[in-house]
Amino acid sequence: MPSPPEPSPDTTAHPDGGAALPPDLVAVALSVDLVLLTVREERLQVLLVRRGIEPFLDRPALPGGFVRPGEDLAEAAVRELAEETGLRHPPAHLEQLATYGTPQRDPRGRVVTVAFLALAPQSRTPIAGTDAAASHWAPVATADDGPGLAFDHATILADGLERARSKIEYSAAATAFCEPEFTVAELRRIYELVWSARLDPRNFHRKVTGTAGFLVPTGRFTTRDGGRPAELYRRGDASVLYPAMLRPVPRLP
Amino acid sequence: MPSPPEPSPDTTAHPDGGAALPPDLVAVALSVDLVLLTVREERLQVLLVRRGIEPFLDRPALPGGFVRPGEDLAEAAVRELAEETGLRHPPAHLEQLATYGTPQRDPRGRVVTVAFLALAPQSRTPIAGTDAAASHWAPVATADDGPGLAFDHATILADGLERARSKIEYSAAATAFCEPEFTVAELRRIYELVWSARLDPRNFHRKVTGTAGFLVPTGRFTTRDGGRPAELYRRGDASVLYPAMLRPVPRLP
DNA sequence: TAAATAGTGTCTTTGAGACAGTATCAT
DNA sequence: ATGATACTGTCTCAAAGACACTATTTA
Known part of the structure; x- marks a missing residue:
């Protein structure tokens, strides 16, 4: 890796054409955290x-880390993901979630974190790499059980879940959970698991195949779900879903 | 992988129970900016x-400033608003928009800014105060004309507008633009101006009065809009609008 | 054959869009 | 009276919810 550009971390000493940052600034440490x-x-x-370190030693936490000099925020997010989980490909969907900067959220000092939401299919999330020993998957329903999440990560996780649940209502983001080629039933299962709700297979089929640009049929079929062969689809160009898919009241028997 | 040694910003000198921030951190300056x-x-x-200062001296910009020690992000936003515009009351609606941290967005050094979206009625935005001489209102359609906005504020403004336009679709946020008591026609005018679209007065009336918890009738009437007296309403408890108000294609003769 | 899943069609209901008609003010 | 705006009602159409029926595989 080439050495990063030399920006003096002392931001107050960075004159440019006579303009400098005011000397009485609070310097904050900036981190990124991911809800993958x-x-x-x-x-x-x-x-x-x-x-692996204090504070919150041995407690579960969202993957993340400090932003490096000259590094963009989203760039830092994918780098941390690769370092901590050995993820080769960037996630299929990545968006900024929110920024958390309550003064006392980190006992070490003022740390402000920019949280990202990432969605990926199982095939792209092998968890194998440098620091990978410490990373693991947890069902979202029980993620905050036992020793609670470090810092304010329980709040960040809750916000990320709510964002994901609402995002798939009006966008094609749910396909980010799917393999490159998938059946309508597999996509429906995604919606059901994210929403904890049951969806009518027939109405769902009509909705997703009837929305222009959402799904692209490949012409090929699979029987991997059992029963009659189902057509395989790829995600289409449409990123917004209009009219939106309506989220039922959560009810999963 | 080795990190270049750098002078410790003072955030690293904040030990707590043996835990301290790593010494090779990039310290960033943190600011807030507002789309009011x-x-x-x-x-x-x-x-x-x-x-009033370099860089971008004399150019228009969004109000904002640096976050102070021990200050929460939203807290900094309302403080800056009060300082720069003499706004007494906090805005009726305030939400975090997004965080902008491209390395070169500020020529003075690494400045990351957390943008907020604020909505307020005209009565609460008098523009009178300390630094108020420099603040002014600009129609959003022409805000970026002439000398462009400083920094990446044109992008932030565009994001804020899009957020406001979509937010009033599915929430009661549009009432934040209204006086405490308002008529249905006044609320409709808000939607029309934010969306640059014409809405049918009768269908709009049916929609907003038929959605439980959106509007609370006061029983009093006004003739300030001319014609038959219109009932005055207050905003209700409902913060989400379901089903959503549908945004037509922008078309205002 | 049965069982399972894929896909199509049909009926009902909800709600948005368009627009007629009446009500109540100012002038 | 006229004109303006407030409000109610009615018709039509689009789309969601519920559910019957047929199609094609595996066991």
């Missing part, structure tokens, strides 16, 4: 890491 | 300030 979700073993799961 | 929108003179307008 996937569907595996018939459940919505989130990637957690076990903290 | 209001409806006045029959147009959607945004509050801008004229920059």
Whole structure:
């Protein structure tokens, strides 16, 4: 890796054309944290890491780390993901979630974190790499059980879940959980597991195949789900879903 | 992988129970910026300030400033708003928009800014105070004309507008533009100006009065809009609008 | 054959869009 | 009276919910 550009970390000493930052600034440490979700073993799961240092030693936490000089925020997010989980490919979906900067959220000092939401299919999330020993999947329903998540990560996780649940209503983001080629039933299962709700297979089929640009039929079929062969689809160009898919009241027998 | 040695910013000198921030951190300056929108003179307008210092001296910019020690992000946003515009009351609606941290977005050094979206009625936005001389309203349609906005504020403004336009679809946020008591026609005018679209008065009336918890009738009437007296309403408890108000394709003759 | 899943069609209900008609003010 | 705006009602159409029926595989 080439050495990073030399920006003086002392931001107050960085004049440019006579303009400099005011000398009485609070310097904050900036980190990124990730809510990486996937569907595996018939459940919505989130990637957690076990903290190897204080504070919150040995407690589960969202993967993340400090932003480096000259590094963009999203760039830092995918780098941390690769380092902590050995993820080769960037996640299929990545978006900024929110920024958390309550003064006392980190006992070490002022640390502000920019949280990202990432969605990926199971095949792209092998968990194997340098620090990978400490990373593991946890069902979102029980992620905060036992020793609670470090820092304010329980809040960040809750916000990420709510974002994911609402995002798949009006966008094609749910396909980010799927393999490159998938059946309508597999996509429906994603919705059901993310929403904890049952959807009518026939109405769902009509909705997703009837929305222009959402799904692209490949012409090929699979029997991997059992029963009559189902057509395989790829995700289409449409990123917004209009009209939106309506989320039922959560009810999964 | 080795990190270049760098002078410790003072955030690293904040030990707590043996835990300290790593010494090779990049310290960043953290600021907040505001997209404060209001409806006045029959147009959607945004509050801008004229920059009094380099860089971008004399260019229009979004109001904002650096976060102080021990200060929460939203807290910093309302403080900056009060300082730069003399706004007494906090805005009726305030939400975090997004965080912008491209390395070169500020020529003075690494400055990351957390942007907020604020909505307020005209009555609460008098622009009178300490630094108020430099602040002014600009119609959003022409805000980026002439000398462009400083930094990446044109992007932030565009994101804020899009957020406001979509937010009023599925939430009661549009009432934040209204006075405490308002008529259905006044609320409709808000939607029309924010969306640049014409809405059918009768269908709009049916929609907003038929959605439980959205509007609370006061029993009193006004003739300030001319014609038959219109009932005055207050905003209700409902913060989400379901089903959503559908945004037509922008078309205002 | 039965069982399982894929896909199509049909009926009902909800709600949005379009627009007629009446009500109550100012002038 | 006229004109303006407030409000109610009615018709039509699009789309969601519920569910019957047929199609094609494996066991």
